[in-house]
Amino acid sequence: MTESSHHENIELLTYSEVIEVKGFVGNFDVTIRMRPRSVDMSKCTGCGDCLTKCPAKVRSEADQGLGTRRAIYKPFSNAVPNVPVIDREHCIYFTKGKCKVCQKICKAGAINYEQEETIRTEKFGAIIVATGFSLFDISKYGEYGGGRYKDVITGLQLERMIDPNGPTGGHLVRPSDGKPAKSVVFVQCVGSRDEVKGMAYCSKVCCMYTAKQAILLKDHFPETQSYVFYIDIRATGKNYEEFILRAQREYGVVYLRGRVSKIHDPGDKLEVYGADTLAGESVKINADLVVLASAMVPNPDARDLARMLNIPYDSYGFYSEIHPKLQPVESITRGMFIAGACTFPKDIPDSVMMGSAAAAKVCTLFAADELTVEPKLAEVDVDKCVGCFNCIDVCPYEAIQKDTVSGRNVARVIQTLCQGCGNCASTCRSGALDVKGFTDKAIYAQIAAPFEPDEEEEDVYAGA
Amino acid sequence: MLELDAEHVHNLSERVKELSGEDVTHCIQCGKCSGGCTVAPDMEEIPSRIMRFIQLNMKERALTSAMVWTCSSCLTCTARCPEGIDIAKVMNVLRMMCLAEGYTPKEKHVRVFNRLFIDMIQKYGRVYELGLMVQNNMMAMTPFRDIGLLPAILKKRKIGFLPHKVRAVAEVKELFKKCKPFIKG
Numbered sequence: 001m002t003e004s005s006h007h008e009n010i011e012l013l014t015y016s017e018v019i020e021v022k023g024f025v026g027n028f029d030v031t032i033r034m035r036p037r038s039v040d041m042s043k044c045t046g047c048g049d050c051l052t053k054c055p056a057k058v059r060s061e062a063d064q065g066l067g068t069r070r071a072i073y074k075p076f077s078n079a080v081p082n083v084p085v086i087d088r089e090h091c092i093y094f095t096k097g098k099c100k101v102c103q104k105i106c107k108a109g110a111i112n113y114e115q116e117e118t119i120r121t122e123k124f125g126a127i128i129v130a131t132g133f134s135l136f137d138i139s140k141y142g143e144y145g146g147g148r149y150k151d152v153i154t155g156l157q158l159e160r161m162i163d164p165n166g167p168t169g170g171h172l173v174r175p176s177d178g179k180p181a182k183s184v185v186f187v188q189c190v191g192s193r194d195e196v197k198g199m200a201y202c203s204k205v206c207c208m209y210t211a212k213q214a215i216l217l218k219d220h221f222p223e224t225q226s227y228v229f230y231i232d233i234r235a236t237g238k239n240y241e242e243f244i245l246r247a248q249r250e251y252g253v254v255y256l257r258g259r260v261s262k263i264h265d266p267g268d269k270l271e272v273y274g275a276d277t278l279a280g281e282s283v284k285i286n287a288d289l290v291v292l293a294s295a296m297v298p299n300p301d302a303r304d305l306a307r308m309l310n311i312p313y314d315s316y317g318f319y320s321e322i323h324p325k326l327q328p329v330e331s332i333t334r335g336m337f338i339a340g341a342c343t344f345p346k347d348i349p350d351s352v353m354m355g356s357a358a359a360a361k362v363c364t365l366f367a368a369d370e371l372t373v374e375p376k377l378a379e380v381d382v383d384k385c386v387g388c389f390n391c392i393d394v395c396p397y398e399a400i401q402k403d404t405v406s407g408r409n410v411a412r413v414i415q416t417l418c419q420g421c422g423n424c425a426s427t428c429r430s431g432a433l434d435v436k437g438f439t440d441k442a443i444y445a446q447i448a449a450p451f452e453p454d455e456e457e458e459d460v461y462a463g464a
Numbered sequence: 465m466l467e468l469d470a471e472h473v474h475n476l477s478e479r480v481k482e483l484s485g486e487d488v489t490h491c492i493q494c495g496k497c498s499g500g501c502t503v504a505p506d507m508e509e510i511p512s513r514i515m516r517f518i519q520l521n522m523k524e525r526a527l528t529s530a531m532v533w534t535c536s537s538c539l540t541c542t543a544r545c546p547e548g549i550d551i552a553k554v555m556n557v558l559r560m561m562c563l564a565e566g567y568t569p570k571e572k573h574v575r576v577f578n579r580l581f582i583d584m585i586q587k588y589g590r591v592y593e594l595g596l597m598v599q600n601n602m603m604a605m606t607p608f609r610d611i612g613l614l615p616a617i618l619k620k621r622k623i624g625f626l627p628h629k630v631r632a633v634a635e636v637k638e639l640f641k642k643c644k645p646f647i648k649g
Contacts (some may be wrong), residue, residue, distance in 0.1 A: 183469075276510075279516045279522060285467070
């Protein structure tokens with residue numbers, strides 16, 4: 001990330017969002033809202049003094065609520081660029097009008113409370129959408145005490161906990177009382193493979209990261225015993241199955257085939273009730289910590305963004321590609337590509353592959369001097385067009401625009417966007433729209449051809 | 465309900481490994497052993513489930529299962545196990561543990577037959593068939609079971625009336641002495 005921020009051809013726009021996209025491939029007009037960071041990026045040296053002195057403490061989003069951050073903060077320790085931002089919602093100066101501690105501390109004089117939101121519009125040739133995912137809300141599982149029991153956490157929270165720079169300094173402790181956790185139960189498929197409470201799909205990455213975490217726990221804290229409740233173990237990548245077996249055999253992680261039914265907190269330890277269908281026995285485990293593998297789900301605003309960008313999405317809100325096998329990174333809008341977990345739950349290797357593929361597609365697009373399109377494009381006969389613009393409503397590619405020809409309103413087809421589907425041709429009342437090579441006239445002629453007397457054939461009969 | 469606790473969950477698999485050299489934690493519960501087992505169709509517990517009992521430290525279930533005693537050690541499971549576990553050997557170890565730890569074997573007659581068979585080997589160095597049949601029938605309280613087969617067997621000289629000893633009976637006895645501590649384990 002740091003490398004990309006220094007690249008001469010890359011401009012990182014952080015703390016910004018795309019609010020409007022117009023135009024088409026090679027000519028996208030993108031409007032970007034750049035939110036006020038309240039810190040002058042050109043002056044800030046990234047020393048971090050302000051981060052320690054700010055009096056306002058807020059639950060840290062990056063630490064999944066396990067730790068706190070200040071109102072002036074960096075999202076996470078390795079964030080790029082290395083410049084903090086003031087969270088105006090929690091900043092004492094912005095809420096109460098007094099404080100300005102960070103301004104006093106800052107030697108570079110980078111703090112600027114007066115910064116305002118700026119909007120800029122720029123032209124871009126192609127767009128890659130890689131907006132990622134969110135986690136399933138575990139509080140929907142009341143029987144697991146998700147959100148109620150402090151010692152029932154998500155996999156991501158555990159990940160933060162075992163990070164040496166994390167909220168617990170790398171110690172595995174119970175969030176409720178800070179005591180070390182010796183017995184850890186992992187629950188797979190929380191929110192995934194559950195058609196009633198969650199999603200029907202498999203979240204794909206949980207089997208592997210759970211095994212990784214169980215191995216890490218045993219490595220760092222040899223006295224811990226981990227249990228994993230699973231429905232199926234899905235380890236279909238390179239060396240994945242071997243990894244799971246290593247967790248079971250070398251690290252003594254006990255895998256139990258069954259879904260946890262209930263987690264009860266009598267006070268001291270959590271009681272986990274489940275079953276092992278392989279032994280045909282119900283199981284009870286007294287656990288210090290329970291880790292729920294919450295499913296990967298689309299971002300809450302994924303649908304809004306998709307509508308703005310004109311990208312189709314599935315019933316969950318994951319973005320759809322043109323073809324899942326042959327065109328996995330292309331969206332139906334030409335020049336707009338999709339990559340990563342915004343399309344479906346994916347692990348890091350898959351996301352990297354998809355991102356690289358999308359980048360390569362853009363390079364291919366830009367490398368050519370001219371854009372090659374399929375010859376079957378819609379064409380407007382401006383003499384016939386009455387300007388009703390029904391075609392604009394039915395075009396799924398937004399390839400038709402209003403135009404004026406000698407004072408009359410007529411439709412115009414943008415050739416780079418048209419995919420030749422023919423929706424407009426069949427909708428056009430005046431018969432002004434046709435797909436090249438598939439005009440009504442040509443098709444009628446093809447239908448009539450077999451029934452027309454063949455001159456040569458007649459000659460043959462005549463000869464006989 | 466099975467209660468798992470961190471301290472003891474690996475006890476049984478470790479003990480079985482100690483006695484048999486077979487690591488049952490390698491079992492992936494594919495069920496191939498059970499699919500080919502010649503006696504499993506008549507059993508409540510199938511071999512793969514016995515392996516699972518060992519994995520989860522379910523000692524009583526593993527040691528008191530009828531499967532452990534009905535296993536005929538045909539070695540089909542051993543030959544087919546994709547993880548290379550000698551399942552028949554594990555079953556044998558479970559039988560030993562069952563006796564050594566004072567559990568009552570689920571199939572008493574199997575246990576009786578095994579005892580008579582071993583005693584006979586110890587005594588003669590080989591099986592004395594007629595003696596084994598008679599003793600087994602008496603212990604099982606069915607003195608006349610299979611008696612109808614006797615004339616045919618005798619006529620074909622399949623078994624003899626009197627026991628035959630091997631030459632090196634003393635050496636066989638020596639072998640048994642060496643085995644004892646292992647069995648008691």
